[in-house]
Structures are given as C-alpha cells and as structure tokens.
Amino acid sequence: MRLIQNMTTIAECTSPENSVPNRVIKIAVIGGSGVGKTALVVRFLTRRFIGDYERNAGNLYSREVQVDGEQVTIQVQDTPGAEMTDNGISLPDHVTCSIQWADAVVLVYSVTDRGSFDLIDRLHQLVVRAGGASVPPVILLANKADLLHLRRVDSQQGPLLAGSLGCSTYEVSASEDYSQVHEAFHRLCCQLAKQPPAPAGSSNAPAGAATEKRRSPLIPRPKSPNMQDLKRRFKQALSAKVRTVTLV
Numbered sequence: 636m637r638l639i640q641n642m643t644t645i646a647e648c649t650s651p652e653n654s655v656p657n658r659v660i661k662i663a664v665i666g667g668s669g670v671g672k673t674a675l676v677v678r679f680l681t682r683r684f685i686g687d688y689e690r691n692a693g694n695l696y697s698r699e700v701q702v703d704g705e706q707v708t709i710q711v712q713d714t715p716g717a718e719m720t721d722n723g724i725s726l727p728d729h730v731t732c733s734i735q736w737a738d739a740v741v742l743v744y745s746v747t748d749r750g751s752f753d754l755i756d757r758l759h760q761l762v763v764r765a766g767g768a769s770v771p772p773v774i775l776l777a778n779k780a781d782l783l784h785l786r787r788v789d790s791q792q793g794p795l796l797a798g799s800l801g802c803s804t805y806e807v808s809a810s811e812d813y814s815q816v817h818e819a820f821h822r823l824c825c826q827l828a829k830q831p832p833a834p835a836g837s838s839n840a841p842a843g844a845a846t847e848k849r850r851s852p853l854i855p856r857p858k859s860p861n862m863q864d865l866k867r868r869f870k871q872a873l874s875a876k877v878r879t880v881t882l883v
C-alpha cells in the first residue's frame with residue numbers, strides 16, 4: 636500500500652467482500668518526451684483518448700482487469716520523458732526507479748520524432764542493466780501512426796529494432812485506434828500472468844519470484860502540481876461503470 640500512497644488510481648468497482656488479494660502486474664512506460672506515453676496509458680485503461688495533457692511528472696495508474704480468466708490488478712507507471720543531450724541521455728531518476736520496480740517495460744517512441752526512436756536503444760540498455768540477471772519482458776510501441784504526413788521513422792524500422800532488442804513491437808495510434816493499444820498491453824499482461832505467482836505474504840512482490848531481488852521498494856514520487864487537473868480529466872473520462880479512487 637505504501638507504493639500507491641498519494642497517487643490517483645483508476646479502478647473498476649470491485650466487491651468489498653472480495654478478501655483474496657489480486658495478483659498485481661506492474662508495468663513501466665518509458666520513452667522520449669511528448670511521444671504519447673500518457674495518452675497510451677489512459678487509452679489502455681479507460682478506452683478514451685484525451686489529447687491534452689500537462690507535462691508528466693510520473694503518475695501511477697491502477698485498474699482491475701481479467702487476464703486469461705483471472706482477476707488481476709494492473710499498475711501502470713507513467714514516467715517523465717527522457718531526452719538526448721550533447722552529453723548523452725538525460726533521464727529523470729524516476730525512470731530508473733520505475734524500471735527497477737516493474738515486472739515489464741513498455742518502450743515508446745513516436746513515428747513523427749526520429750530522436751525518440753534513436754533513444755530506444757539507450758533506454759533498452761538501461762532496462763537490461765537495471766534488470767541484471769532477470770531482465771523484465773519488454774515491448775516496443777511506435778505511436779502516432781495516424782500522423783502519416785509527419786512520419787519520420789519508416790514502419791520497417793520498428794520491427795528491425797525490435798528484432799535486434801529481442802522484443803515484440805506494435806505500431807499504434809493512441810488517438811485513432813483503441814484495439815491496437817489494447818492488444819499490445821493485453822498480450823504483455825497475458826505473458827506476465829503466465830509467470831509463477833509471487834511468494835505468499837508479499838502482495839507487492841513482482842509477478843516472477845526470481846525477479847524479486849531487483850525491485851525498488853519505493854518509487855520516489857515527485858509531487859505533481861497538475862494532480863488536481865489530472866483527477867478532473869479522468870473523472871470526466873471514466874464511464875459510469877468506473878469510479879475514480881484516490882488513495883492517501
């Protein structure tokens with residue numbers, strides 16, 4: 636519970652008498668600035684595309700879903716954008732902590748932003764280093780596929796890069812197509828759900844017991860000045876079936 640203090644979560648209504656804790660699947664979403672990380676996370680969790688976000692300080696979203704017939708809690712950590720600088724890569728600490736915390740990582744670039752594509756290799760190296768002996772599953776998302784006239788990364792380049800990194804890739808559009816986004820995240824969740832369950836008595840333990848050693852116990856949470864605004868937006872976006880919960 637400490638991990639999700641002071642964070643906005645998005646959850647479907649659940650039965651309060653359900654005493655068996657759900658399996659928790661933790662996913663970190665990382666990539667360059669403005670590639671659509673928040674838009675993708677929100678699209679996956681709420682089906683909605685909300686086109687207007689403040690710069691992301693790193694929020695954790697949570698939702699209960701069915702994966703292969705099992706009720707699981709998916710926690711998705713959105714992260715601030717990484718940037719290439721003259722001295723290498725500029726990476727908020729939050730990103731590294733999120734990778735250490737996660738059971739799986741979603742790497743995102745925008746097909747309209749060559750720089751964000753060039754960052755992926757470096758970000759993947761970071762994931763491999765942070766993972767040590769147990770590198771988490773990774774998928775590569777090429778976002779903004781709808782912006783044909785602004786494309787700067789050919790559609791063949793994503794699969795080539797993914798092949799060299801040993802991960803799956805999906806070309807998606809958070810704004811135009813929910814099903815592609817859902818398929819990418821859902822397949823990842825299915826893959827994680829097949830891993831052995833966490834050891835008894837550790838509800839915050841990762842899905843794979845072997846990966847426990849690399850987990851960061853607590854992600855430092857930058858206080859987002861935009862939290863109130865985000866809450867308002869999500870309340871608008873959520874359907875009647877879904878409620879917004881803030882855990883303090």
Ligand SMILES: Nc1nc2c(ncn2[C@@H]2O[C@H](COP(=O)(O)OP(=O)(O)OP(=O)(O)O)[C@@H](O)[C@H]2O)c(=O)[nH]1
Nearest residue numbers: 668669670671672673674686691716779808809810
């Ligand atoms: N056309 C189009 N625009 C998109 C898509 N995904 C995101 N956007 C837009 O791209 C901009 C950035 O989206 P965000 O979701 O805030 O990107 P981010 O990666 O979270 O940004 P940072 O938090 O600044 O790193 C917003 O104006 C979105 O509306 C997409 O698939 N197509």
